[in-house]
Amino acid sequence: MHLAGTPDEVRAITDDAVAAADALVDRACAGGGLGSFGDVLQPIDDALDRLAIAYGRAAFLAEV
DSSP states (O other): OOOOOSSSHHHHHHHHHHHHHHHHHHHHTTTTSSHHHHHHHHHHHHHHHHHHIIIIIHHHHHOO
């Protein structure tokens, strides 16, 4: 796993994770909340995973 070493890397990792999370949440909301766990809740859980991983790789390092 690559950890951010510069402010530009922090920004890129964070931007990529937020874009991926937004797409997953959009997919979860596309059915208006109707559907199975896999259709609604799993994409939201996956979005949280993407953000947590990015925080560990980048945003956390910006606070150190």
